[in-house]
Amino acid sequence: MTDMLLTLVSAALINNLVLQMPLAVDPILAAHSRSRVHALGIATTVLMAVSGVLAYLLDHYVLQPLGLTALRLWVFLPLTALLIRPVLGALMRLxxxxxxxxxxxxxxxxxxxxxxxLLGIEDDEGLAHMAALSVGAGLGFWLVLSLFSDLRQRIADNDIPLPFRGLPVELISAGLMAVAFLGFNAMIKA
Structure with a gap:
């Protein structure tokens, strides 16, 4: 139980996919309203959790026994793309x-x-670990998305020199946020 909690916290704060590994940066830099930020955060978290669990089961019970692990990318990419519509449909109903x-x-x-x-499959520490990693990564993405939206609103109200307006100040802010998240590295010692 402790390992799953540490995996969840580590994926959300310490090894954040957006700030530590520049994955999922595109939605962060796109302009969104406050309600769309939360909708995107919830949808991404649910999509990561569902696709992570299904990909682990597919890899563990189909690809590995058949010796087709070289096809992981070619199987997981369509899997994640095909799960988008059902996840959005479920969110619209709920x-x-x-x-x-x-x-x-x-x-x-x-x-x-x-x-x-792909990171969870590479670790291969079990289904519970994959679920915790997926949910933690989704929550970390949602946290960074919310923090960056608030930061963008605060920047809009300030007087910023002309060369730094727009994308340059947003990239500087993202870099400073990544440095701030590095402070969480001391939270969990190996």
Missing amino acids: RPTLPTEGLWPLLLGNAGVLGVV
């Missing part, structure tokens, strides 16, 4: 107030979903 329109391309282009699947 939370009809979430603005899920237009999230399909952001989820399809999110390299973090495929990245967490």
Whole structure:
């Protein structure tokens, strides 16, 4: 139980897919309203959890016994793409107030979903570990997405020199946020 909790916290804070490994950066830099940020965060977390568990089961019970582990990328990429529509449909039924329109391309282009699947399969520490890693990575993505949205709103209200307006100040802010997240490295010692 402790290992699963440490995996979840580590994936969310310490080994954040967005800040430590530049996966899933595209949705962070795209401009979103506050409600769309939460919709994208929830959808990405659910998609990472479902695709991670299904990919582990598929790899463990189909690809490895047949000796087809070289085809992992060719199997997991369509799997994650095919899961987007059912995940968005389930979210629309469960939370009809979430603005899920237009999230399909952001989820399809999110390299973090495929990245967490491939990282979890590479570790091969069990289904519970894969589920904790997937949920932790999704929560970490949602946290960075929310923090970056708040940061973007604070930047918009300040007087910034002309050469730094727009993308340059956002990239500088993302770098500073990554350095701030490095402070979580001392939280868990091996």
